[in-house]
Amino acid sequence: MQVKYFTNLDQLEDISAKEKEKLKKVSQRYPFRANDYYLSLIDWNDPLDPIKRIIIPSIGELNAWGELDPSEESKYTVMPGLEHKYDSTVLLLISNVCGGICRYCFRKRIFKQPNQEYLRDIEAAVDYIRGHKEVTNVLLTGGDSFMLPTKRLKLIVGKLREIGHVKIIRFGTKMPVFNPYRILEDSSLIELIKNYSTPQKRIYIITDINHPKELSKKAIKGLKMLFKAGAILTNQTPLIRNLNDDPEVMAELFRRLSFIGVPPYYVFQCRPSVGNKEYAVPIEKGYKIYEEAKSRVSGLAKSSHFVLSHASGKIEVVGMNSKKIFFKYHRAFKNKNSSRFFSCKRNSEAYWLEDYDALACIS
Incomplete structure (x- = not known):
């Protein structure tokens, strides 16, 4: 099936003219893109539909908050x-477009300036990794x-598999x-996975599934095909306000x-x-939601x-008490900080590490 892509809200019949006019300023600042399959999952009569929350612009996006490159x-x-942030891992931005x-999105800058940051010189990248x-x-x-054609993938x-020390290739x-x-x-695509995901060097596919409603029968069938081809699958999701910031919704996502x-x-x-202020949940509230969801599965x-995913490394939230919140570097840019444990005085309004007294926390 050839899906149809939309990049203009005027193309969508299920949004009123009044709503389109209101959201035009948003889509002019932060591009809109979706396809007819994904839009078909929306219940347009439900103002809180989660797929709509993921893909349709919101006026709250005009809130002056945040940075283009928050993780530097x-x-x-x-x-x-x-990008080469952690010794053992190189990240290649091989595409400047998404299915939606x-x-x-934390890389809005790529869609605002689509010709600047993605990889075009694969030979130079392979030489660097080698x-x-x-x-x-x-x-x-x-x-x-x-989004790349399978021939390009x-x-x-193929070039990466010629490098002996590259053991894992991950698709995001x-x-x-x-x-x-x-x-x-x-x-x-299935043949590519079969050929290059070997017992000694697996292909990993890191999916971005944010809500149980995204797991349609067709989606599950596609995931099964990737799994049967030999890929290892695992999922990551941001915690998003009014999407999955409910312990039972998150627990159901974990279960499924x-x-x-x-x-x-x-x-x-x-x-x-x-x-992103429209979508962010304070860290401490998010941690409580996350822990309650885990307790149900x-x-x-x-x-x-x-x-x-901080500029200095991946920082895991590992606990709280009445006065402090506790963090641990899951992985740090500076190797000496990897696994480092630290705490900060609690701040219920903190959305990022800098909202705490970060220097005092880490020192």
Whole structure:
């Protein structure tokens, strides 16, 4: 099935003219993109529909809050489209487009300036990785890695598989739920996974599934095909206000993911990107929601970590008491800080580490 893409709200019949006019300023500032399959999941009579929350602009995005590069990815950019923040992992931004643009995306800058940051010189990137033998993991993302034609993906993966010290190739993608037909109707993609996900060097697919409603029968069928082809699947999601900031919604997402073989990996604190105040939940409230959700599930449904993808590293929230909140570096840019434990005085209005007395916390 050939899905139809929309980049203009005027193309959508289910939004009133009055609402379109109100949201025009939002879509002019932060691009809109969706497809007819994903939009078909929306119950337009439900003002709180979760798919609508993910993909349709909200006037709250005009709130002056946040930064274009909240995790300071530019600091770790070696060349356009290649980031090397942690010794063992290189991130390649191989695509500058997604199947749809989530309204709370932390890389809005890529869609605002689509020709600047994604990788175009794959040979230079491969040479860089070949010259850094500490790199065992390469993450292919963007944008969405599965937006590239399979022929292009095969070229990239093939070159990476020629590098002996690269053991894991990871795809970051939301296409299994944005457009399952990308998987269901492309046998060459399944063959790529079969050929390059070997017993000694697995392909990992990191999905971005944010709400149980995204797990349609077609989406689950596509995920099953990837799994049967030999990929290891796991999921990450941001915690988003009025989407999955309810313990039972999050617990149901954890359950269903674990049941279908896509166990939870990370739950991210919503990054303070421009326009994201509308979607962010304070850290301490988010942690309570996350812990209550985990308390309602068992087994692999409990396997996630609640983290801040901070400029200095991935910082896990590991606990709170009446006075303090406790953090641990899940992975740090400075290796000496990896696994470092620290605490801060509680602040119920904190959305990011800098909202605490961060220097005092870490020192």
